[in-house]
Amino acid sequence: HSADYFDFAGCADKEAAVKLLQEAFDNGLIEKVTYDAKRALHLLTPLGIKLEALHDDVLLQAYLLDGERGNYDLLELGCSYLNSSLMADRENALAQAADITLQLCDQLNPRMSEMQVDKVYRDIELPIVPVLYDIERAGFLVDTKVLAELSVVMDAEITRLTQAIYQLAGREFNVGSPAQLGDIFEELNFEVSKRTTTGKISTSRDVLDELAEKYELPRLIIEHRELAKLKGTYVDAFPSLVNAQTGRIHTTLNQTIAATGRLSSTDPNLQNIPIRTEMGRRIRRAFIPADGCVLLSADYSQIELRLLAHVTQDPVMLESFKHNEDIHERTARAVFKARTPEELKEKRRVAKIVNFGIAYVIGPFGLAQRTGLSRHEAKKVIEDYYATYKGVKKFMDELPQQARDAGDIVRSIYGRMRRLPDLSNRNGQLRARAEREAVNMPMQGSASDIVKLAMLHVDAALKREKLHAKMILQVHDELVFEVPRDEVERTGTVVKEAMEQAIKIDVPLLVEIGLGDNWMSAKP
CATH class of the missing domain: 1.20.1060.10 (Taq DNA Polymerase; Chain T, domain 4)
Incomplete structure (x- = not known):
């Protein structure tokens, strides 16, 4: 490879320089390899330069190969994979960084195929970059x-x-x-x-x-x-x-932080505004739509529990979701033996904590803390839960060993990989933690995949239908849109359909739509 440095900042004729860059970047016949394509979009788009034919992004490749790595600095990746270091002077260092990016791509592409993460890369992570850029640029x-x-x-x-x-x-x-x-x-x-x-x-x-x-x-x-x-x-x-x-507040959505594939939000973090308390919910009232628009919130209903049913193939849970039953009520009846309407109302609240807790491999101590049950009562509840949902118990017992057999690797339903080397650690505490993370990955990782696929489907559907709604935030299982008032009904239908059909699993995906003049009131 060879690399050249072009001093754009020091260029006297900016228009000529932009035209030169446009000829290369706008050309769909020239394939581009980037390190952090979203950042490149933030730099190029304001100059009127399109990033056509994005073929690879080495930051995303390195992340998908090892989501636990933490440090994806280009220099660090160059040292790890190429045994290279950057030159001291700025001009040569920047030119060399471009060269390292291309060399890394040559190194990482075969590994992507070998580790079977090229599908999640090509279908989800790479195409979602411009969608995330649009959300950041739109702001709230x-x-x-x-x-x-x-x-x-x-x-x-x-x-x-x-x-x-x-x-x-x-x-x-x-x-x-x-x-x-x-x-x-x-x-x-x-x-x-x-x-x-x-x-x-x-x-x-x-x-x-x-x-x-x-x-x-x-x-x-x-x-x-x-x-x-x-x-x-x-x-x-x-x-x-x-x-x-x-x-507006323009948050940054990070693709390469959470090992499960979840997006995270920084500068500021809009995903972590607590909504358990009234005061926390009131903060969302400050987030509003533009004049002539309303906020539309689309939220996947119980997506991780639906995925729990899908991956465990538990017959009771599958049947419950297929018949659109209230899963928390079912658990209240089966585990807590609730019968009367009063008992159901009281026990459903605890059953909800149990259902979601099991998806995160909660133990008796954690369940006792969250429900107010004694540790002995919580232990009995978990035993009764597993007696009701036998497929869930079998899955949780077997998955850690399956992950060890696969080289301490666990995957989402779309093939996203998570390395958990502590699955083979001699330290029992570290091993137990890794086992909990392994069991949770098929649900949380798959939910991440589905939400990102939904974002791609919704983005394409809105463009296809020539609707003017803007996706302005993603908060885990929720997508928030700013929608012109005269397009609300059509947009709601398009968004719901695109999200519910993002992927086919063995139970229906259900999306709830809410509308409001602020983010708090838009919650479904």
């Missing part, structure tokens, strides 16, 4: 007045909680200081099961949860911490992240 409109009002409300609530905490503690102290809080717990003679290495009472969340069952003070501390975090991380931080030109 923010009403900063709503955030300012919410900040005042939160301030008042934090002050109220602080005063209530002082009253229960018997004196004033720094509520945000774990050390001072530990001292208060000592003074009040709280009984705890966990202390720090220095012998002080731990004030970690699990200890506070345990204490909150007996005492009012820790419950208020939890509320205070959650509210302070909401205010600092989101409500007070978001206004400064709004783009002055667009009035």
